Amino acid sequence: MSFIELDTERCVQCELCVKACPVGALGLGESGPEVVLEGVCNKCGHCVAVCPKDALNNRYASLISQKHIDTYPVLDAETAEIFLRSRRSIRYYKKRAASREQLLQLVNIARFAPTASNSQSVSYYIVEDRSVLDELAELVVEWMKMQIATGEYHHSFPVHIDAWKNGKDTIFRGAPHLVVAAAPKELKNRRDNTVFSLAYLELYAGSVGLGSCWAGLFEMFASANDEYVSKRIGIKPGLMLTGAVMVGVPVERYLKLVNRDPLDVTWVD
The missing domain is CATH 3.30.70.20 (Alpha-Beta Plaits)
Structure with missing residues (x-):
């Protein structure tokens, strides 16, 4: 057939x-x-x-x-530029939780991101309970202390350890939620697929009143403690953690668009 x-x-x-x-x-x-x-x-x-x-x-x-669209692209060039440049990493969140509807909107849009050979296969786990993030943050801090003792550590580790001692969470930045992505261990492009999907999530977050930021320190910890983290979060067998993004309602509102270093481009004939 x-x-x-x-x-x-x-x-x-x-x-x-x-x-x-x-x-x-x-x-x-x-x-x-x-x-x-x-x-x-x-x-x-x-x-x-x-x-x-x-x-x-x-x-x-x-x-x-497949949903029909009348025009393509839907956004004009100026609107698209403003939309893309307005995305910022949010590191200061309100204490109130986002609704499940908002969180589902984020992961639902993430699944439409492009993947290598349309392999898709990215699953999402949403940590709703802030106490779980406190538990994980403390584990990350203890792991950073052990890394320092071995002499192999990122230069920022002492800063984050001191912040934690002073009652400040710089691991999850006080975010009420964490979106964890996981993909099959045997999938060659699992990380690339995840990056695209979570980039979609981040770009869409502002549209539903949320902000986000990659949880890089947690990802480092998870990479070194994959079995424990997978079990604690409940990641299904055969899958591995491939990315994590903190999510919540932003406290601040940015009034300027993102700027970057000057464009570096070379024309190849």
């Missing part, structure tokens, strides 16, 4: 679906597109999305599951 279904009355044989297929699974036959390579479809749905007549259906990425 072919993985595509064709409405021959609608199809105008424009060949757009054939050209859009990234793996060359489709070819143009007498009646329209047909499968020329079985078993290689990566379920991206490009063939369905590009068809101007809604003549094609793919059982791996059905027509009915």
Whole structure:
């Protein structure tokens, strides 16, 4: 059974679906597109999305599951630039928790991020209880102390240890929640996929009244204590932690767009 279904009355044989297929699974036959390579479809749905007549259906990425848009890109260039440059790492949060609806909105948008060969496979674990983060933060601090004793540690470790001694959390920055991503251990691009997905989450956070920041210190600790962290968070067997982002309602509101170093570009002829 072919993985595509064709409405021959609608199809105008424009060949757009054939050209859009990234793996060359489709070819143009007498009646329209047909499968020329079985078993290689990566379920991206490009063939369905590009068809101007809604003549094609793919059982791996059905027509009915793809939302129609009238214009592309949806944002004009200026609006898109402002949106992207307005994203900032938030390190100061209100104590009140975000709603489950807000948190679900974040991880739901994250799953639409691009992944290598459309492999997807990123799972999300949301820590809701702040006491769990306090427990984990203390473990991170104790681990940093041990790293210092070995002589192999990041230069910032003493600063974070001193902050913790003085009652200040610089591990999770007082955030009420932590979003942890996990992916199959055997997946080659698990970290790349995670970075894209959590970048989507961060960009979207402001739209639902939240802020976020990568939990880099916790990631370092988790990398060295994978078995313990996976068990504490409840990560399913076969998966490993691939990223973590703290999330909460920001205290401050930034009034300026992000600036960076001057553009470094080289034209190659």
